[in-house]
Amino acid sequence: MTYKTIILAAETDQEINSVTFELVDLARKLAPDNEAEIVYPTHLNHDCTEQLAETTGLTVSRLKIQGSGEYDPQTYKQAMQSYLDQKGFSFLLAANTTRNRDYIPALAHKFGSTCISQVSDVKQGEQDNCLLRPIFAGKYEAVLEPEKETAFLLIQPGSFQAEPPLSRNAGEVVEYTYTGKPESIRSLGMEKDLEESEDLKNAQVVVSAGRGISEQENLDLIKKTASMFPRGSMACSRPICDMGWLDYKYQVGETGNTVSPEVYMACGISGSMQHISGMSGSQLIVAINKDPGASIFNYSDICIQEEVVNFLQTFLDVYAENSQQGQTQDPS
Numbered sequence: 085m086t087y088k089t090i091i092l093a094a095e096t097d098q099e100i101n102s103v104t105f106e107l108v109d110l111a112r113k114l115a116p117d118n119e120a121e122i123v124y125p126t127h128l129n130h131d132c133t134e135q136l137a138e139t140t141g142l143t144v145s146r147l148k149i150q151g152s153g154e155y156d157p158q159t160y161k162q163a164m165q166s167y168l169d170q171k172g173f174s175f176l177l178a179a180n181t182t183r184n185r186d187y188i189p190a191l192a193h194k195f196g197s198t199c200i201s202q203v204s205d206v207k208q209g210e211q212d213n214c215l216l217r218p219i220f221a222g223k224y225e226a227v228l229e230p231e232k233e234t235a236f237l238l239i240q241p242g243s244f245q246a247e248p249p250l251s252r253n254a255g256e257v258v259e260y261t262y263t264g265k266p267e268s269i270r271s272l273g274m275e276k277d278l279e280e281s282e283d284l285k286n287a288q289v290v291v292s293a294g295r296g297i298s299e300q301e302n303l304d305l306i307k308k309t310a311s312m313f314p315r316g317s318m319a320c321s322r323p324i325c326d327m328g329w330l331d332y333k334y335q336v337g338e339t340g341n342t343v344s345p346e347v348y349m350a351c352g353i354s355g356s357m358q359h360i361s362g363m364s365g366s367q368l369i370v371a372i373n374k375d376p377g378a379s380i381f382n383y384s385d386i387c388i389q390e391e392v393v394n395f396l397q398t399f400l401d402v403y404a405e406n407s408q409q410g411q412t413q414d415p416s
């Protein structure tokens with residue numbers, strides 16, 4: 085079987101997002117001897133195409149999308165379709181991000197292909213490669229083998245090797261321009277949420293609440309713990325926002341913020357892949373959970389099996405006691 089793998093590059097603030105290198109790593113695992121190339125859709129004049137070709141040694145197609153200058157799912161789907169129409173490919177690899185989930189399944193449908201989201205690993209099956217994705221909050225893994233000739237795979241960030249490959253020769257850069265108009269949506273631009281929490285993004289210590297915190301009033305303990313640190317911030321898992329206990333600007337994870345503080349304290353959080361993808365870049369992960377089998381412990385440097393409210397209350401009491409005796413230092 086011959087493979088041609090197309091990698092959809094990801095960027096953040098005009099810089100290559102490291103998940104792009106994870107996709108390159110997966111492309112090599114899926115088809116070590118076969119051809120792979122990268123596509124980089126952009127509205128911008130400045131982009132990272134040349135840099136990508138240099139670091140990976142792969143051909144990079146700059147897919148220039150003319151139009152309003154903003155992302156809209158229909159234009160991106162049409163632009164990618166017109167680019168892919170000229171290619172033979174077996175796999176399209178993209179990051180499992182909100183944007184890609186917005187239009188890649190529809191794109192896969194146009195090609196009569198399979199789309200598998202949240203892919204976290206690959207292994208050799210009886211005949212061909214099998215793809216793994218977590219299910220039941222990460223306690224099991226579904227093992228899947230695509231049966232169609234082409235498959236669109238959305239990869240869970242943090243699952244593969246993110247080191248840029250060492251390449252001796254820079255790859256070629258190829259230009260494609262898409263000038264079509266969206267069929268039924270006109271984008272009027274994007275407005276930034278002014279309340280986006282810069283404190284959380286820049287925090288050194290993040291204290292994050294999950295459903296295990298049990299009561300809304302217990303969030304005070306999270307807030308107090310975070311405020312012990314000079315650059316501390318509170319955060320939470322999605323159910324806490326869904327219940328209306330905290331604003332969505334505090335949510336960490338795939339559909340929330342991505343944070344990489346020096347310390348991340350996960351308080352009563354189970355460790356779903358959707359949460360892990362937003363905090364796995366933290367330098368030190370401390371998890372407090374009463375369940376010894378909680379998935380979060382697989383990602384943590386310090387695992388504390390405790391009732392979270394008691395633990396935080398004791399932690400704060402001991403700190404207050406030491407402060408009164410003049411024994412406290414900066415807790416970080």
Ligand SMILES: Cc1cc2nc3c(=O)[nH]c(=O)nc-3n(C[C@H](O)[C@H](O)[C@H](O)COP(=O)(O)OP(=O)(O)OC[C@H]3O[C@@H](n4cnc5c(N)ncnc54)[C@H](O)[C@@H]3O)c2cc1C
Pocket residue numbers: 221293294295296297298320321322323324335336337338339340351352353354355356358359362372373374375378390391392393
């Ligand atoms: C498309 C999609 C996108 C998503 N995006 C996100 C996202 O961005 N961020 C996110 O967080 N989630 C996201 N989710 C939801 C995600 O799948 C999980 O449901 C969620 O992360 C679980 O949150 P949790 O760990 O707080 O709750 P739970 O999974 O309910 O876990 C609670 C944990 O608390 C522990 N616990 C209970 N009581 C105590 C106690 N008294 N003391 C100590 N420990 C206790 C339990 O053992 C358990 O491990 C998304 C889901 C989907 C489908």
